[in-house]
Amino acid sequence: NAGVMQNPRHLVRRRGQEARLRCSPMKGHSHVYWYRQLPEEGLKFMVYLQKENIIDESGMPKERFSAEFPKEGPSILRIQQVVRGDSAAYFCASPAGPGANVLTFGAGSRLTVL
Amino acid sequence: AQSVTQLDSQVPVFEEAPVELRCNYSSSVSVYLFWYVQYPNQGLQLLLKYLSGSTLVKGINGFEAEFNKSQTSFHLRKPSVHISDTAEYFCAVSDIDSSASKIIFGSGTRLSIRP
Numbered sequence: 001n002a003g004v005m006q007n008p009r010h011l012v013r014r015r016g017q018e019a020r021l022r023c024s025p026m027k028g029h030s031h032v033y034w035y036r037q038l039p040e041e042g043l044k045f046m047v048y049l050q051k052e053n054i055i056d057e058s059g060m061p062k063e064r065f066s067a068e069f070p071k072e073g074p075s076i077l078r079i080q081q082v083v084r085g086d087s088a089a090y091f092c093a094s095p096a097g098p099g100a101n102v103l104t105f106g107a108g109s110r111l112t113v114l
Numbered sequence: 115a116q117s118v119t120q121l122d123s124q125v126p127v128f129e130e131a132p133v134e135l136r137c138n139y140s141s142s143v144s145v146y147l148f149w150y151v152q153y154p155n156q157g158l159q160l161l162l163k164y165l166s167g168s169t170l171v172k173g174i175n176g177f178e179a180e181f182n183k184s185q186t187s188f189h190l191r192k193p194s195v196h197i198s199d200t201a202e203y204f205c206a207v208s209d210i211d212s213s214a215s216k217i218i219f220g221s222g223t224r225l226s227i228r229p
Contacts, residue, residue, distance in 0.1 A: 033217075105158045
């Protein structure tokens with residue numbers, strides 16, 4: 001069991017470019033959560049996806065951010081036209097087991113916008 | 115809506131001293147409660163969780179937490195800390211009612227251990 005895999009671990013983008021962050025949940029799991037951690041802050045929920053479905057996107061910024069989890073392949077968090085305020089660590093998590101809402105987190109993707 | 119408050123953003127303690135990291139939550143429904151630890155440049159790891167049953171929960175690395183429903187608190191404690199406990203600690207809450215429920219995190223408490 002390889003756990004939750006995220007890549008890239010570090011990503012540097014210039015303002016206006018696009019950032020794509022990928023997450024593969026634990027083997028056999030079909031749900032992922034994305035969280036954002038701004039510098040010196042806690043984790044903020046962004047979106048919860050099941051394969052081919054967005055379950056809850058109440059934490060997603062209204063513009064420039066999107067997420068998907070296709071039938072095949074990893075979940076992708078996409079940020080268009082990045083700005084400096086998007087610099088943060090983005091964590092993906094998948095439920096560790098049924099029912100209890102315990103999450104297993106990936107190591108995170110750290111986005112730096114120059 | 116649920117919320118989690120960690121009043122202390124930083125807690126410095128001496129090695130081998132006891133520590134308590136405070137967490138209060140608010141919710142209109144029954145909840146699950148969690149403490150996660152984040153070591154530098156790593157993801158979050160589950161320390162312990164309260165789902166039901168005994169209000170005193172024991173976790174990894176000698177940590178424990180006590181669920182107090184009347185005070186809506188879930189404080190984390192360790193009787194004797196070690197340098198390796200230096201990390202950021204996050205309290206979290208989720209709605210017991212829905213399997214699709216998101217987990218809400220507090221803003222974190224940075225524990226620094228002095229030799």
